[in-house]
Amino acid sequence: MTTHPQPGSPDKEPASEEQAARTALGNTERAEPASTATPTQERRPTLGRLFLENLWAANTFTVTLLSLVLAMVVGAVLMIISDPKVLATYAYFTARPTDALDASWALVSKAYANLFKGSVFDPGATTLTAALSPISETLTYTAPLVFTGLSVALAFRGGLFNIGAQGQAIMGVILAALVGFLLPLPPGLHLLVAVLAGAVGGAVWGFIPGILKARTGAHEVINTIMLNYIAVYFLTWLIVQNGVQDPRRTDAISRRVDASAQLPRLFDDPLRAHAGIILAVLATWAVAWLLNRSTLGFELRAVGANPDAARTAGISVTRTYVLIMVFAGALAGLGGSQMVLGTTAAALTPLVVAQIGFDGILVALLGRVKPWGVAMAALLFGALQAGGNRMQSYASISLELVTVLQALIVIFIAAPALVKAIFQLRAARAARLQTSLAKGW
């Protein structure tokens, strides 16, 4: 990779940066007509050519795709370095380079092939169940990430940085599980109450930093991080209490959620995909509607973009902050509740929500804080996780590599100028590429 001078380096293009400022937070739809208007003034190019040009121009989709490619390249290098046998072949690289190249190719291709087979489709599958299995796994991992991603994205559009999706998810999973094994309710109603309890748990945990921000100006980043700690230790404490802990166990695990409170499965056993993914699609639609088509969304976006102007126009900024955090918390809580109401687990353990809250931040960023973008990003992350499991067991590549890949993708996305420079993309759409992270801090 040669380092050419970057024409699109952000500090050399004040004009495009200014443009970026307004497009960064989801106004790209509006910027689009303006930027596509220019080429039509010249001779009209054919549709196909226009398509190709736009594909190679540095638009959001291309950059996301190329970030993925770059992350996989770096991931491949890491795999090679971390495998002692393959690395040993490099010792005599100059004498017999084919050894090293063959070994590297074999390792990397096997790993990525398994990543694909584990998440999308396994060509070797003979039964319908086996063919559906990768997709089912991907959807299982995707569902909670959609919720936590939406939680972070919604708060971000309202100008708040919700680092607390993790804690909100934990409070969500706690309440959902308690309702799940403590309340004897008829099937159907039991599930509904458990799901709502999850939302309430997250909402309460979101309300606290929201009200603190609104009333005292305390920064939500600090408070949500602190509440994450409180939530995780509360969970650890709660699990071993009488009535909560599984009476047959001595380790930290709670009783199992009743079958009547579990989300129905989409396919037959052993496929794990459950109705959570349907809820996730509904939630995405709901958040999209809320943001773009509701008066509350208008207030939220106005407050997020310019709280002073919003206040001057009579919008209550404090009320909006509280509402944003309550909604964001409820979404994260719903995501958390799926960790026990779905098929991932049926009982509380200290690590029951895994990292879904923190992954939600990455998902929101990758999805450029737009609801459907978040859903797509969650799908990608879900696929990486599902594929990573297979990659670990079939290709002996540790699961942590998936985490590294996720991190690399986000880093490349967060630095579009880097991707542009590496692939020499046309700078025409530079404005659309600025990171969505630039705001909020």
Added chain:
Amino acid sequence: MEPGEIHALLGENGAGKSTLMNVLYGLYQPDEGEILVDGKPLKLRGPSDAIAAGIGMVHQHFMLVPVFTVTENVMLGAEQVRGGIAGFLDRRRARREVAEVSQRYNLRVDPDAVIEDLPVGVQQRVEIVKALTRDVDLLILDEPTAVLTPQETEELLTVMRSLKAAGKSIVFITHKLGEVKAIADRITVIRRGKTVGTASPEASRDELAALMVGRTVRLTVDKAPATPGEPVLEVSGLVVDDERQCRAVDGVDLTVRAGEVLGIAGVQGNGQTELIEAIMGLRPVLAGTITLEGRSIDGWSTKKVLRAGVGYVPEDRSVDGLVKEFSVAENLVLDIYDRPPFGRGLSLRPDAITKSAAERIEQFDVRTSSAQAPVGTLSGGNQQKVIVARELSRPLKLFIAAQPTRGVDVGSIEFIHSQVVHERDIGTAVLVVSSELDEVIGLADRIAVMYRGRIIGIVGPDTPREEIGLLMAGITPDRDAPATSDGEAPAPEGPGSEDEKA
């Protein structure tokens, strides 16, 4: 440019003045054409090249670190060090330099004052000192008077004259005709990125304005005599604090009647902003009462005040008036988005918003590529028209406009003024706050002069400018108070500023 010349660059907002100067200062690269210095073509890659070529610039928004002293700010970017590799900052030498430059050009800047304690006018002189210590021959002043009080402006002009006498050349960017005529040796008028003419300062204001906007403009506001009706807004004994808990409004009594324009004149920072914000429910009222058509409105939320029929144009449009990322259409409903026909219950009606936006854009002559364009892409004048359009498109009892034409080009000023007068003529009570004396005199039927949180006089629009100017400086005709005028009227120099703030 000749040595020792003051060359004014005149043009509407968005005409390309600032862009041109940014190219000269090396911030932007020219697409075509070249820059000649002393006959030699010059390629500028950045501000440091420009400084090396003897070009200095004072930006419209100052580039100073507020918590640093004057000396430290001047040193910044050209730090002189002693002690070899240890690199101690040579503050003493820098301080001496600042003192010397300030002395030589009579800039009266205290090298040890901290920037944030200094009035704007002095901060500007610090910027000038900064440029001068870098040995520049050509100084670019980008709209230097936009933030200054009339007295500070007068001082700046004096400074410019002394710089000129010392052989420095100055490019003076502005859209204020009076200043140009007062100081410039040569005037270049720019319109839409092209030079449209060169004029001498002897040209009349009307000629210059016509060159600037490309047609003849009326600078005075045409209006019939007011027919005041019932009092709409009554303020009595109002006391309001500013952010720092300092008393900003100290017992103000005001009455605005239906069908009249009350203008509030005064040097900025004398409580006008706080007064208006208190009326709008944006700032708590500590004492006194505000009534709208007889009903007390203190303690009301901003939304309630707006809904009661008050229109409000805030003084800082980019901070308080508009959401720049939002489209023109969305900004046009920023305060009525939840009212029919734009919102019903929880849902927003985008069709209604777009439709109404098209009408407003037409009616208020907002120049935009489309109703969906982000409002931040519009020029200052058009942004202001968006706010005015928003506020005037619902039935009002009271219309409050703070600095309605600040940073707005001549063409838009004319339009906005006519809209204000029209609003008055249909029986709305109008309150205009402006630090442009011409604007207040042109628009108002009565002028209240505000000084240090008080209304120190209410006069008619025919009062001579000088008399109002004296009132703005805190001098009432019947009592001569040199002590007060000393502290406030001219921008006080470094040390003097402290007791003014206290």
